[in-house]
Amino acid sequence: MxxxxxxxxxxxxxxxxxxxxxxxxxxxxxxxxxxxxxxxxxxxxxxxxxxxxxxxxxxxxxxxxxxxxxxxxxxxxxxxxxxxxxxxxxxxKAKVYPGIKETLSFLKHKGLKLALFTGKGKITTSITLRKLGLEHFFDIVITGDDVKYHKPFGEGIKKILDTLGLKPDEAILVGDA
CATH class of the missing domain: 1.10.150 (DNA polymerase; domain 1)
Structure with a gap:
């Protein structure tokens, strides 16, 4: 797998x-x-x-x-x-962490699906992705506006897996907390 x-x-x-x-x-x-x-x-x-x-x-x-x-x-x-x-x-005032764009490009090139799950709302997420030039990397974006149960609940992760037709052991989550 x-x-x-x-x-x-x-x-x-x-x-x-x-x-x-x-x-x-x-x-x-x-x-x-x-x-x-x-x-x-x-x-x-x-x-x-x-x-x-x-x-x-x-x-x-x-x-x-x-x-x-x-x-x-x-x-x-x-x-x-x-x-x-x-x-x-x-x-x-916002910046992309060093090496992130290169990492995202590498993962896409390797054929992996990339997803974003954030507690932010759709509008601020869209602003940040657009202003930082990141919007084209993600196959799916789930925001706090897309879920009933916000972080730390896993509803957003489940939506991503269901949309992409994946099992939990076929994905990995990268976060700061």
């Missing part, structure tokens, strides 16, 4: 994006709640579901404005759109 597919995580594995993510999140946090969060606080408080879920939680927990809380869906949508805009405009 052997390995037929390599599944990669995105943030912290193939791309250095944490600074951009934290900066984008704090831009929204300051604007909507007047607070900044440390790099240690952001993942523990707001990571899990894609960006919309983290921003909704931010506004629900830390907004002191009753107008925001009474119209939460409107403010979440507005904040998420601002997050995406800020994230894209400042994407030059």
């Amino acid at each position: 052997g390995i037929k597919c390599v599944i990669f995580d995105l943030d912290g594995t193939i791309a250095q994006t944490n600074e951009l993510i934290f900066e984008s999140f704090n831009y929204i946090a300051e604007k909507y709640t007047g607070r900044r969060f440390s790099n240690e606080e952001i993942p523990s408080l707001f990571f899990g579901p894609p960006e919309e879920g983290g921003i909704r939680k931010l506004l629900q927990l830390f907004s002191s404005d009753n107008k925001v809380l009474q119209n939460i869906d409107f403010y979440v949508e507005s904040a998420v759109n601002e997050f995406y805009s800020y994230y894209e405009k400042n994407h030059d």
Whole structure:
């Protein structure tokens, strides 16, 4: 049998994006709640579901404005759109780790399927892959928007295997955590 597919995580594995993510999140946090969060606080408080879920939680927990809380869906949508805009405009802070493009090219040349499973949402994933010139490497991309049960659950990995018609022992996962 052997390995037929390599599944990669995105943030912290193939791309250095944490600074951009934290900066984008704090831009929204300051604007909507007047607070900044440390790099240690952001993942523990707001990571899990894609960006919309983290921003909704931010506004629900830390907004002191009753107008925001009474119209939460409107403010979440507005904040998420601002997050995406800020994230894209400042994407030059993100970098591909050295050797990643060469590794992906080598694996593709060897005939392996390449997949991406990330907790990010579709929009930020698309921005990152496009801006870093990585989108053409992957046969399938599964984001946090594509699953009901987010990381660390394996729903995204199962979707990849099912879509590609592979058994679990025919794939390997490369990630940072």
